[in-house]
Amino acid sequence: MNKRDFLKDAILFFPAAATLQALAPAAEGKAEPANVPADYDATKHWYGMGVDVDKCIGCNRCVEACKAENNVPTEPFFFRTWIERYQIHENGETKVECISTRAGLPEQAEPEDPTVVRTFFVPKLCNQCAHPPCVQVCPVGATFQTQDGVVLVDEKRCIGCRYCIQACPYGARYLNPRTKTADKCTFCYHRITEGLLPACVEVCPTQARIFGDLKGKADRLVRFHRVNQISVLKPDLNTEPKVLYAQLDGEVR
Amino acid sequence: MSGAIPDSLNEQLGHQLSQVVGFIYPNEVETQWAILIVVYPYLTGIVAGAFILASLVKVFNVVEVQPIYRLALLTALSFMLVAGMPLQLHLGHPERAYEIFFTPQPTSAMAMFGFVYLWYLLGILLIEIWFEYRHQLVLMARASRGVLKGIYGALSLFSKDVSPEALAFDHKASKLITIIGIPSAFLLHGYVGFIFGSVKANPWWGSVLMPIVFLMSAIVSGIAMVMFLYILLSLVRNEKLDMRCLDKIGLFLLVAIIVDFALEALDYIHRLYQSEESIGILTQLVSSKLFLSLIVVQLLLGMLLPLLILVLVRSVRLNDDFRRLLYFTTSLLILVGIFSMRWNVVIGGQLYSKSLRGLMAYKMEITGIESLLTALALLALPFIILTVLFRLLPPRWMESRSMATAN
Numbered sequence: 001m002n003k004r005d006f007l008k009d010a011i012l013f014f015p016a017a018a019t020l021q022a023l024a025p026a027a028e029g030k031a032e033p034a035n036v037p038a039d040y041d042a043t044k045h046w047y048g049m050g051v052d053v054d055k056c057i058g059c060n061r062c063v064e065a066c067k068a069e070n071n072v073p074t075e076p077f078f079f080r081t082w083i084e085r086y087q088i089h090e091n092g093e094t095k096v097e098c099i100s101t102r103a104g105l106p107e108q109a110e111p112e113d114p115t116v117v118r119t120f121f122v123p124k125l126c127n128q129c130a131h132p133p134c135v136q137v138c139p140v141g142a143t144f145q146t147q148d149g150v151v152l153v154d155e156k157r158c159i160g161c162r163y164c165i166q167a168c169p170y171g172a173r174y175l176n177p178r179t180k181t182a183d184k185c186t187f188c189y190h191r192i193t194e195g196l197l198p199a200c201v202e203v204c205p206t207q208a209r210i211f212g213d214l215k216g217k218a219d220r221l222v223r224f225h226r227v228n229q230i231s232v233l234k235p236d237l238n239t240e241p242k243v244l245y246a247q248l249d250g251e252v253r
Numbered sequence: 254m255s256g257a258i259p260d261s262l263n264e265q266l267g268h269q270l271s272q273v274v275g276f277i278y279p280n281e282v283e284t285q286w287a288i289l290i291v292v293y294p295y296l297t298g299i300v301a302g303a304f305i306l307a308s309l310v311k312v313f314n315v316v317e318v319q320p321i322y323r324l325a326l327l328t329a330l331s332f333m334l335v336a337g338m339p340l341q342l343h344l345g346h347p348e349r350a351y352e353i354f355f356t357p358q359p360t361s362a363m364a365m366f367g368f369v370y371l372w373y374l375l376g377i378l379l380i381e382i383w384f385e386y387r388h389q390l391v392l393m394a395r396a397s398r399g400v401l402k403g404i405y406g407a408l409s410l411f412s413k414d415v416s417p418e419a420l421a422f423d424h425k426a427s428k429l430i431t432i433i434g435i436p437s438a439f440l441l442h443g444y445v446g447f448i449f450g451s452v453k454a455n456p457w458w459g460s461v462l463m464p465i466v467f468l469m470s471a472i473v474s475g476i477a478m479v480m481f482l483y484i485l486l487s488l489v490r491n492e493k494l495d496m497r498c499l500d501k502i503g504l505f506l507l508v509a510i511i512v513d514f515a516l517e518a519l520d521y522i523h524r525l526y527q528s529e530e531s532i533g534i535l536t537q538l539v540s541s542k543l544f545l546s547l548i549v550v551q552l553l554l555g556m557l558l559p560l561l562i563l564v565l566v567r568s569v570r571l572n573d574d575f576r577r578l579l580y581f582t583t584s585l586l587i588l589v590g591i592f593s594m595r596w597n598v599v600i601g602g603q604l605y606s607k608s609l610r611g612l613m614a615y616k617m618e619i620t621g622i623e624s625l626l627t628a629l630a631l632l633a634l635p636f637i638i639l640t641v642l643f644r645l646l647p648p649r650w651m652e653s654r655s656m657a658t659a660n
Contacts, residue, residue, distance in 0.1 A: 098279045137360075137451075139357065159346045159347075159349040167452055169454035170278070171279070174280040
């Protein structure tokens, strides 16, 4: 190869290499969470949440805190977390209602129904599955699992096809009408990577929600897991949820 | 991030919320995949079905169907060109759609569908049509002048060779492509079924039979569409139909409907017999929200009545005009029935809560992107494309020319 040919090739090679270099992260198909502190090491954590069903009083403050913290539309069609109320009747019938879609508090207390034998509240949110079907179906890799086990959506990459919403067995996702991208609970990723608690956990007056790190030895969540009988939602679907419920009734789906 | 939610969306969701029966998860009020996603498998199915009908001529030498060979190919192309549009239009960010091709997620059925679609369009359909029409295009380029000469020249990719060897090669090539094309057509629509059938969160969709049910219904709808167009064209042109051809198409249609019916029946029997957790809510869904579209339109009018008519046509001696009328009616009934089937799968799967405790409603918008008008436009577009293709590539140009030279 003579000098002239070499130079010609080099002139072509360097811009081409630079272009490929620039495209490489995009082509890899994996997004990384934005705005994480520089000293945060995701590999050291495996986050989860415990929910003590007996402690929830259905005050809905977690839902309000979540909407405020994460700029979730206030309309009653979009929730990152919500509360369901279950009423079990004498004849075994179960009545379920989502109390988070109510507009304001009821003016009067509801009259007591003598046929109700048991009633309880169940907070719901994204289960941050270890084996998430939403991540599996996303055509562009916009929804992904971080190394600490949190499932996130990259709103700059999401094309808004809504396949992940269909694939979620828990109804935890919605299409954000402002960004036109899929949206869901992030465990308040911007807070937990700073060492803070998720907003819903922070405001819960009865400590019905326990946030923690399943990799931590002396963690509250690990203790919660040890001392309670734990259930997860829809275990037969093999999604391996990391939201762990204590004292959960079999009626809850 | 901030900004108000459009009033129309609020209004639609408010209405749908007021129609909820029982308990649903709060995020389930919105119908995520609406009318455009009903149109999409409908169009794709017609493509696959029309192609498979055409392949009968090339691969299995069913000579009776020769008269509709080119019609079937051009029908497949016209619907294929539109099939991707409803998907594109329904995206929240249509401008990012290219991401599916540049950064696809290998585990996603939807991402892989993009490649299946492209393969079928570019690798099969266009090449097959090119080989089929090359001879004619060369002759048309020779016979025409000015801009048209340029167009036909370009369409023939400036090939000039019409020697017997070259024509024999065309013939061989198009046969080979058809042979590859059959599994590709199966893949195309089977894959659409897989997009739904692989969703384990939704018991109405998540069935191993879904791809094959989609495929059989695709074949039914494709044959019905070609039959419909064949009769319609003869009426428009005031020409006599080849009744042997029509009877043969009718026979294939009958066989396809029987297989389709058997598969769908198997699906329902299996569900009822296994009677899993979801059976209660699904029974409620079928007997209330889907009664008209599933039991009446899809099953009775779209499947059993056509089946009855096709059996009647074969068992009783009827005159040509009456048979033609019956075939025309049958093809129309089937086309409506299969559309209904797509509706029942796509919308039906979103009318019950994944909590299995309640039913939702879907209120179709009349105007806007995701609306009745857009759906109608997308359903009309293939016919417009087909008309243009017919003008550009007259299916019987060669015959009329040889007749003209003979005279």
